Amino acid sequence: MRNCIVAQSGGPTAVINSSVIGVFYENLKVKYYDNVYSGLNGIEGILKGDIINLSELEYDKIDTLKYTPASALGSCRYKIDDYKENDEDYNNLFKILNSLEIQTFFYVGGNDSMDTVSKLSTYAQKCGIDINFIGIPKTIDNDLCLTDHTPGYGSAAKFIATTALETYLDSSVYTNNGIFILETMGRDTGWLAASAALAIIDDRMIADFIYLPEVAFDIDNFLSDVKERFIANNQVYIVVSEGIKDKNGNFISETKIANNHDNFGHNQLGGVGNVLKELIINAGITNRVKTLELGVMQRCAMHCASLTDLEEAHTVGRSAVSFSISGATGKMVGIKRVNETPYLYDTELVDVKQVANKIKYVPTDWINTEGNHVNEKAINYIRPLIQGIPNLDTKNGLPKYVMVEKDLVS
Amino acid sequence: MRNCIVAQSGGPTAVINSSVIGVFYENLKVKYYDNVYSGLNGIEGILKGDIINLSELEYDKIDTLKYTPASALGSCRYKIDDYKENDEDYNNLFKILNSLEIQTFFYVGGNDSMDTVSKLSTYAQKCGIDINFIGIPKTIDNDLCLTDHTPGYGSAAKFIATTALETYLDSSVYTNNGIFILETMGRDTGWLAASAALAIIDDRMIADFIYLPEVAFDIDNFLSDVKERFIANNQVYIVVSEGIKDKNGNFISETKIANNHDNFGHNQLGGVGNVLKELIINAGITNRVKTLELGVMQRCAMHCASLTDLEEAHTVGRSAVSFSISGATGKMVGIKRVNETPYLYDTELVDVKQVANKIKYVPTDWINTEGNHVNEKAINYIRPLIQGIPNLDTKNGLPKYVMVEKDLVS
Numbered sequence: 001m002r003n004c005i006v007a008q009s010g011g012p013t014a015v016i017n018s019s020v021i022g023v024f025y026e027n028l029k030v031k032y033y034d035n036v037y038s039g040l041n042g043i044e045g046i047l048k049g050d051i052i053n054l055s056e057l058e059y060d061k062i063d064t065l066k067y068t069p070a071s072a073l074g075s076c077r078y079k080i081d082d083y084k085e086n087d088e089d090y091n092n093l094f095k096i097l098n099s100l101e102i103q104t105f106f107y108v109g110g111n112d113s114m115d116t117v118s119k120l121s122t123y124a125q126k127c128g129i130d131i132n133f134i135g136i137p138k139t140i141d142n143d144l145c146l147t148d149h150t151p152g153y154g155s156a157a158k159f160i161a162t163t164a165l166e167t168y169l170d171s172s173v174y175t176n177n178g179i180f181i182l183e184t185m186g187r188d189t190g191w192l193a194a195s196a197a198l199a200i201i202d203d204r205m206i207a208d209f210i211y212l213p214e215v216a217f218d219i220d221n222f223l224s225d226v227k228e229r230f231i232a233n234n235q236v237y238i239v240v241s242e243g244i245k246d247k248n249g250n251f252i253s254e255t256k257i258a259n260n261h262d263n264f265g266h267n268q269l270g271g272v273g274n275v276l277k278e279l280i281i282n283a284g285i286t287n288r289v290k291t292l293e294l295g296v297m298q299r300c301a302m303h304c305a306s307l308t309d310l311e312e313a314h315t316v317g318r319s320a321v322s323f324s325i326s327g328a329t330g331k332m333v334g335i336k337r338v339n340e341t342p343y344l345y346d347t348e349l350v351d352v353k354q355v356a357n358k359i360k361y362v363p364t365d366w367i368n369t370e371g372n373h374v375n376e377k378a379i380n381y382i383r384p385l386i387q388g389i390p391n392l393d394t395k396n397g398l399p400k401y402v403m404v405e406k407d408l409v410s
Numbered sequence: 411m412r413n414c415i416v417a418q419s420g421g422p423t424a425v426i427n428s429s430v431i432g433v434f435y436e437n438l439k440v441k442y443y444d445n446v447y448s449g450l451n452g453i454e455g456i457l458k459g460d461i462i463n464l465s466e467l468e469y470d471k472i473d474t475l476k477y478t479p480a481s482a483l484g485s486c487r488y489k490i491d492d493y494k495e496n497d498e499d500y501n502n503l504f505k506i507l508n509s510l511e512i513q514t515f516f517y518v519g520g521n522d523s524m525d526t527v528s529k530l531s532t533y534a535q536k537c538g539i540d541i542n543f544i545g546i547p548k549t550i551d552n553d554l555c556l557t558d559h560t561p562g563y564g565s566a567a568k569f570i571a572t573t574a575l576e577t578y579l580d581s582s583v584y585t586n587n588g589i590f591i592l593e594t595m596g597r598d599t600g601w602l603a604a605s606a607a608l609a610i611i612d613d614r615m616i617a618d619f620i621y622l623p624e625v626a627f628d629i630d631n632f633l634s635d636v637k638e639r640f641i642a643n644n645q646v647y648i649v650v651s652e653g654i655k656d657k658n659g660n661f662i663s664e665t666k667i668a669n670n671h672d673n674f675g676h677n678q679l680g681g682v683g684n685v686l687k688e689l690i691i692n693a694g695i696t697n698r699v700k701t702l703e704l705g706v707m708q709r710c711a712m713h714c715a716s717l718t719d720l721e722e723a724h725t726v727g728r729s730a731v732s733f734s735i736s737g738a739t740g741k742m743v744g745i746k747r748v749n750e751t752p753y754l755y756d757t758e759l760v761d762v763k764q765v766a767n768k769i770k771y772v773p774t775d776w777i778n779t780e781g782n783h784v785n786e787k788a789i790n791y792i793r794p795l796i797q798g799i800p801n802l803d804t805k806n807g808l809p810k811y812v813m814v815e816k817d818l819v820s
Contacts (some may be wrong), residue, residue, distance in 0.1 A: 012580055012583050014576075029416040031594055037679075041583075041584065041585050044585065045585070068579065069576050069579055069580065069585055070576070070579035070582070071583040072579075074584070075583040075584060076584065076585070076587065077584075120678075128724065134449075153735050158542055158807065158808070161808055162713050162808055162809060163707060163711075165809065165811055166479050166480070166707070166710040166711055166712060166713065166811075167706055167707065167710060167809060169422075169478065169479055169480035169813075170706045170709065170710035170813060171706070171711060172478040172481065173418075173422050173451075173456070173480055173481040173484055173485040174478070174484070174485060174486065174487075175451050175454065175484070175486070192680070193685075196810060198806065198807075200808075200811060201811055201812065201813055243641075260448040264597070282711075290705075290706070292557065292705045292706065292707065293703075295702045296577055296580045296700070296702065297573060297576070297577065297701075297702065298578060298583070299580065300576040300577060301573075301576055301578060303576065303713075303714055304713055304714065305570050306807070382808060383806060386807040386808070387657070387807040388807070389804075392529070394799075395610075396608065396610070396793060397568065397608075397716070397793065397796045397797040398515055398568070398571055398572055398608060398609070398610075399572060399575065400576060401576075401611055402612060403574055403578060403579075403582075403611055
């Protein structure tokens with residue numbers, strides 16, 4: 001018996017299941033592993049023995065899973081200790097993996113999950129345990145090193161750009177339109193906010209300003225930019241990443257602002273969009289300020305996914321199986337952009353240690369000199385990743401999604 | 411010369427432009443009016459002389475406009491006085507309409523716009539002015555009387571149900587999932603919130619509770635329902651209409667709640683979703699509560715529109731022109747459901763006075779006896795309205811939308 005196991009970790013994306021199904025389908029083709037097991041809720045579930053056998057699911061469910069958003073196998077945010085400090089998890093985990101005759105462990109996730117892959121592969125090699133560990137990249141944040149981009153990002157970028165187009169039109173209908181603030185995720189990096197630069201109508205970019213965590217946010221500059229644009233156009237469209245910080249590294253979302261314009265006098269609750277709104281109102285620019293926090297929608301909107309992203313997520317899963325056959329371990333499947341126009345990519349193995357716990361930022365020369373927008377380099381990089389529309393099955397007029405029954409292996 | 415004019419009013423929808431293009435296309439076919447003029451920003455713009463000639467736009471722009479969300483001609487929230495109190499607007503308006511040789515004025519909007527149609531048609535008839543006024547229904551709120559439903563509602567309902575599916579999956583991935591609250595629009599009625607009942611996965615409705623303004627909201631019942639469900643399932647999915655009220659008619663969104671769980675001790679800002687969140691946390695049910703306020707997205711998400719809705723919006727515009735030829739005035743084009751399965755509809759003229767300033771509520775017998783969900787009657791009514799996916803043109807991977815140049819007629 002030679003089996004493998006796949007599990008998902010960290011925040012879900014629209015296309016994360018496509019990677020798991022990629023592992024399953026590639027193995028169907030090459031018939032290398034006898035069973036493809038799956039751990040529920042990542043390593044946390046595996047440690048509890050919550051494991052199912054994907055090979056026992058019905059095929060039409062498997063096929064619909066490819067088009068179902070969010071981690072169908074469940075997820076976790078579980079960080080294992082360094083084995084030198086505490087090897088309890090290691091002992092338990094390898095006992096379980098051995099009992100299931102696991103040859104390869106595939107872990108779909110972001111920086112933290114790659115840290116887990118790194119630790120487990122190091123431990124196995126050190127102890128002479130013949131189990132391999134391969135990371136499959138996934139995060140809407142697009143902040144993993146050694147890969148051109150991460151599966152999940154293209155679909156989130158597409159949803160953000162589409163919503164920017166639509167809310168810009170919605171916020172342009174009155175004679176007195178005011179200011180609209182779109183808040184995206186992105187605690188450390190501005191990849192998601194930058195994707196709003198793709199929103200173009202009649203050859204004009206609709207976002208007046210895009211603020212990224214990569215640039216120290218200056219309140220005075222912000223207010224003077226917004227005031228000038230508002231006086232000129234009677235309308236301003238602002239995109240902001242939740243993670244923008246001041247020059248001392250403090251999150252702007254945590255700024256305490258006295259509320260001049262209501263009777264409560266309390267501090268502001270809510271995200272950075274609301275902080276910017278208060279700043280604008282308090283500066284007397286206008287009271288007509290609307291904010292929209294996209295929240296979890298940007299990571300699960302399969303109905304607006306990028307076909308390119310969905311297929312790349314699938315491909316990294318398939319490649320992981322191919323690469324595993326030669327016995328690779330301590331690696332992550334990276335995406336390499338091999339041609340700009342037409343856009344072409346390939347997959348390659350990269351060292352997971354160089355990915356774990358590191359962050360890839362939006363390059364400085366992709367941001368304008370004023371630090372309040374991105375330039376053509378960013379657009380040319382992002383645009384190929386949002387192309388195409390997946391052909392979703394529908395049921396009663398809505399996308400057909402499925403959930404996985406939790407029939408645990410004994 | 412025999413001309414007509416069309417204008418949009420009130421909150422935009424994803425499909426409102428489809429109605430305007432319906433007016434234009436039907437006239438192309440029947441060649442009844444020499445010019446189709448359009449007032450920018452509704453009656454407010456017409457009074458300022460902000461008028462364009464749709465017949466002078468390029469055809470491919472006209473065609474793309476049909477698939478562009480939000481009022482491309484601009485909108486307003488302008489209520490004209492009763493002419494007995496102040497007839498200044500009337501004098502100005504009829505001077506402008508006469509100078510443009512307008513035979514028929516088409517007004518696309520909701521309750522307030524129908525009030526305008528009613529007042530203007532009454533005034534014209536009283537003064538013997540030969541200009542006709544016809545209302546074309548539009549509102550995501552679906553609260554107009556004498557029409558089975560309103561164009562705009564089906565697309566909003568589809569976006570809400572789709573987002574409910576996706577955010578339910580997203581909020582189900584951890585072992586410790588908590589409570590998710592989806593807040594929809596609907597100040598007076600629960601039509602939008604009710605549409606989340608269409609969100610079904612593996613034959614199971616994902617919304618545990620749906621709260622509508624039609625039912626007096628009782629905090630104690632709410633907390634006991636949520637607590638019971640959370641203990642049973644470790645997860646609760648709640649949909650709430652922004653307009654829910656207590657038994658005295660006070661909006662729950664305005665409830666002042668002491669914040670037990672932070673150090674500020676201030677009152678809660680934000681929508682009703684956040685109020686429910688505070689109630690749940692203060693009751694000690696769980697701290698893991700997420701809210702999502704859909705905001706303007708639900709009224710402009712053309713990328714997730716209903717083809718049925720888009721085509722019905724077009725049809726009511728076309729019908730308005732057909733009906734106008736016989737000289738109808740003081741009427742609105744209503745939608746009549748003529749068959750349940752398969753769903754078939756027709757248009758008819760209804761008396762705009764019976765629509766203006768009235769509200770159509772979700773029927774009591776479509777709501778369950780506990781007042782915290784809707785039943786099959788609601789689902790059977792809404793489901794036909796969300797069917798089909800419009801085939802949007804794309805540009806650079808995103809929906810192709812256009813804006814109208816404001817080339818005013820002299």
